[in-house]
Amino acid sequence: MGRQSKKSRIYWRERGGTKRAYADVRDYADVGGGREALVAEGEKLATADETTAQVLLARRLEQLDGTRRGRALHGETRQVTLADFAASHLVAKAESQKFTEHWLEVTEKCLDRAIDFFGAERDLASVTVADVRRWANRLLATPNGRKGTMSASSVRHHLSCFSNLYKRARAERVVPSGYDPVGDFDEKPSPARGEAKWLEIPDAALLLEAARTYRPAPGKGGWRPVPFAYEMIATFLLTGGRESEVLGLEVEDVSLDRGVVTFRPNKWRRLKTATSHRSVPLWPQLREALDRYLAEHPPSRLLFPSYRTGEQAMITGGEAMVRKVYGHLGQVRHRAEAVEYRVEQHAAKLGARLEALSRCGFGTTIGTTA
Numbered sequence: 001m002g003r004q005s006k007k008s009r010i011y012w013r014e015r016g017g018t019k020r021a022y023a024d025v026r027d028y029a030d031v032g033g034g035r036e037a038l039v040a041e042g043e044k045l046a047t048a049d050e051t052t053a054q055v056l057l058a059r060r061l062e063q064l065d066g067t068r069r070g071r072a073l074h075g076e077t078r079q080v081t082l083a084d085f086a087a088s089h090l091v092a093k094a095e096s097q098k099f100t101e102h103w104l105e106v107t108e109k110c111l112d113r114a115i116d117f118f119g120a121e122r123d124l125a126s127v128t129v130a131d132v133r134r135w136a137n138r139l140l141a142t143p144n145g146r147k148g149t150m151s152a153s154s155v156r157h158h159l160s161c162f163s164n165l166y167k168r169a170r171a172e173r174v175v176p177s178g179y180d181p182v183g184d185f186d187e188k189p190s191p192a193r194g195e196a197k198w199l200e201i202p203d204a205a206l207l208l209e210a211a212r213t214y215r216p217a218p219g220k221g222g223w224r225p226v227p228f229a230y231e232m233i234a235t236f237l238l239t240g241g242r243e244s245e246v247l248g249l250e251v252e253d254v255s256l257d258r259g260v261v262t263f264r265p266n267k268w269r270r271l272k273t274a275t276s277h278r279s280v281p282l283w284p285q286l287r288e289a290l291d292r293y294l295a296e297h298p299p300s301r302l303l304f305p306s307y308r309t310g311e312q313a314m315i316t317g318g319e320a321m322v323r324k325v326y327g328h329l330g331q332v333r334h335r336a337e338a339v340e341y342r343v344e345q346h347a348a349k350l351g352a353r354l355e356a357l358s359r360c361g362f363g364t365t366i367g368t369t370a
């Protein structure tokens with residue numbers, strides 16, 4: 001069986017000519033302990049390094065102690081696994097009918113990543129702050145690209161989803177009151193705040209004219225360009241709607257008779273706040289853009305639908321797409337009776353750029369995941 005250290009629970013077994021470390025934690029059998037290989041993160045075999053073995057043992061004992069304390073405080077002996085509770089958590093969210101399908105899909109992906117990292121059979125009450133820190137570091141992208149591929153804001157979103165799961169676990173007394181390994185983790189990554197990018201009115205007018213003359217070309221890799229770039233960008237610019245607000249608009253939200261565009265919550269997405277439910281004027285330039293589009297628009301519920309999966313869904317362009325085709329308006333004031341972005345009003349300032357557009361048109365494909 002191999003020799004066992006007198007100073008620790010670690011014992012060694014020879015595997016393929018190399019002595020590898022194992023732990024004897026059978027006195028924690030009530031919370032899942034046994035004879036276990038001490039495997040470092042990213043490795044498949046038990047470690048051969050004694051220092052690493054000691055660290056891994058300490059980490060495992062911390063988990064087991066936490067589980068035992070949780071069971072004692074809670075008065076329960078049953079083990080609740082991460083995968084099982086995540087599934088019931090999502091079912092409860094769906095049954096409440098307070099969340100959109102898109103929100104549920106995103107949350108499920110976040111929790112799937114947590115399950116992949118912590119393990120499907122991981123006892124919910126054994127996850128520690130140190131575990132959460134390691135997960136965040138695994139997800140987070142670094143300059144050398146050796147870790148994860150996510151931005152700080154994406155990692156914080158994953159942590160928020162995981163925290164919400166523990167909120168339910170505490171409410172249902174699956175873990176002890178106050179047990180919150182995510183909330184207690186105070187080193188959450190912070191997104192870098194860069195300088196805001198502004199889109200001045202002449203530039204917005206040029207962008208809109210480019211979109212109007214844009215003709216989709218077949219995309220590379222099998223993806224399809226959106227056929228409604230002009231109408232979509234016009235809606236962004238002429239309503240001031242947020243990304244999800246515009247991409248989640250339904251056809252019935254545009255009223256040509258009343259002359260308004262209404263932002264309201266629906267099955268595709270929620271709104272940011274209660275006051276986000278509002279109607280904005282259908283300015284003449286936007287009416288011009290949408291009038292023919294709505295008349296020729298194939299039957300669908302969404303105003304700007306994606307069929308990437310074979311079924312109607314919201315376009316998931318992401319922040320990069322909005323920065324490329326929308327952005328923020330700048331500080332230049334332009335007086336007019338209606339909100340509009342017409343290139344003829346800014347021909348002098350646009351100069352050569354407008355001439356180049358009129359000569360060759362706009363042949364570059366605006367790509368999205370549509």
